[in-house]
Amino acid sequence: MPEFLLVRDLACGYTYPVLENLNFEIEHGSCVGIIGPNASGKTTLIKTLCGLLKPQTGQVVLDERDVHKMKPLARSRQVAVVSQEARIDFAFSVAEVVMMGRHPYIPRMGSPSSQDWEKVDWAMEVTGVSKLASRSISGLSGGERQRVLIARALAQEPDLLLLDEPTSSLDINHQVEILDLIKHLNHRQRMAIFMAIHDLNLAAQYCDRLMLVHQNRIFAWGNVEEVLTPDNIRTVYGHPVIIERHPVYRCPQVVLLSRLSAASREGLHVHAVVGGGMGIDILLRLTRHGHRVSTGVLNQGDSDWQAARDMELALVDVPPFAPVGEKSCRINLEMMCRSDAVILASIPFGLANLPNLETLLAAAGNGIPVIVVEQDLIENRDFTQGVATRLYKELVKSSLAVVKDSGDALQVLDGIGKRR
């Protein structure tokens, strides 16, 4: 696809540059989200892209023309903006406001043509505000007004639609409505979308590409998966998160971790044997309950490993797909023995992680309370032709408790805590 918005060496801001050295390109029909903390320059960038703010250096080229040198009317036929200042204090009707979007097409002393009315009707139709056409804009709800302003932008028939936090003040149902509408326009009209959006999960769900701005520059720019990484988010927002998949759309979703529980040091020291994504829930709940959690042995790159790292847990790991070696087993056993309890998640066993089971037996032998979470029969998750099942059954015998889920495991831990 041909790129049609080119940004070259752009520095933008008011007196001091807010963003510098911006170089990027946007293709026809793409949907780009710009994310970043408050005051990171999202609005400034949007104001510069639409021509409102003169760049300090560099240029913004739209369809081979410099946006800042275009004639105002020509520019407003190509670029439309839905900005944050959504207050309208005057009793214009909705249809009048949408017709304002036709300003660049109506001759100065002329009146709207039938084509202008068609475009206005169409824009109100698409955005679902036709029924409000004769209502006064000042009496509308936030969601309705936002749709009207999008309708006005559509009436401009732009190739590029810039939106500044289109959902910031709306309830969740309206947020989704507005973003669905934007996505629909993006698909149907092949209209390029560039929107500032502070909700990372909605950004991931609705945008093709994300631009993360931080410390006066583009911190990360690319596909949603490349940009929304725990490291990026922690660096930029200074907060630990883990990234999960959206259960339906499979796009990355940011899960916030509470700093409060991470800081609390009153709980037990619990070692968890997890893996294959079965442990995220346990790790989260343990930390949230204020327990100090360690985990291992995990393969690097495993989703539980990722989560443990994001939560900054003490952990023992081995390279991807490598079997758990003797040295890591020894470290793991030391960790278990220093713990108040060990939890085994309902994980599948293969030859690679079989040594973890042996380590657990050794820990149980040393008198460490072991809690076994059994959500599924061991036979169904034994990929070692029965070896794991044998060791597991032995472990169950010497364990403190076998529980159904992580909630029950927490209760057992509470019991241990009280006795201590």
Add this chain to the structure above:
Amino acid sequence: MECFKGYAVWILTGILLILIILAVAIGSIHISPLQVLRILLHQLPGISGHAVPNWPESYETIIVLIRLPRVMLALVVGSALALAGAIFQGLFKNPMADPHIIGASSGAGLGATLAITLGLSLNWNGLGAVPLVASAGAFITVILVYNVARSGGTVPIPNLLLAGVAFTSLLSALISLLMYLGQDQMHTIVFWLMGGLSGRSWNHVIFALPYLLIGTAVAVYYARDLNLMLLGEDSAYNLGVEVERVKAILLLVASILTGVAVAASGMIGFVGLIVPHVARMVVGPDHRKLVPVSILAGAILLITADILARTILAPVELPLGVVTALFGAPFFILLLRSYRGPLFRTGSD
């Protein structure tokens, strides 16, 4: 209200024409409105031949040379103030904006005070020193305020308001100082500042009318831009409006209109504040309707006020500015009380 909306311009034009004739008829020598109409029609080329004059010649002199110029000046000044008010309220998106807000009137006031205290004698197209120096004062003040408010390439509205307030206080202080120093002319100055139309001639009308015509044309030309700017300057920019240019032109036009109105008739308050408000209640915020309706309503209001000024305590004539404020303020207060809903939504919902 709704059915009135579409015909507002025609209804107001009708009222205005009738009012002009009434205003000319009223006076120390009573001339019937019908007679007035005949005399006026007689002045028009083409019609004059058809009617045989059956009135004393003095009537013609009274009407054409004394009463009509006064009524026409009321029309021009009322229209100019209302138009300036509509433009300022639109540009400033502020209900308190009136023609005097950015200092044009104080500039004119200082100019007039200077001309009076220094006893300047000038003559230009039959106009004396007072209106000439007053309009120069208005013009200089507006240029100063505009440049003080300018920041980078733009003129932010809050800067403009503050600069206007600052200059207004400075100029008022200077006016007071001049009055204090030149106590002999104090009465003349006070009388002039209170505003009035007595002793004005066709020269004043001819002086002020071109500004009103040009101002009207400019306001109509930019009416749609002004509408877009009501929804925010940034949003107007994104719709292709050359915001700073339109703002500069309209500010200049509104200020000159104010300066000229003050130069011709002194300080007349309330017309520029109240008329655009009432017009907005009737025809809504669209300047394509608001501008013509404000102009007509401003003319009607000021002609009516002048009739009252001439008749209430006749033969004593009240200062026009006192009358507009005496009647305008209570009317405005009543309106505020009875009008449900925000006049001009500001603040929070």
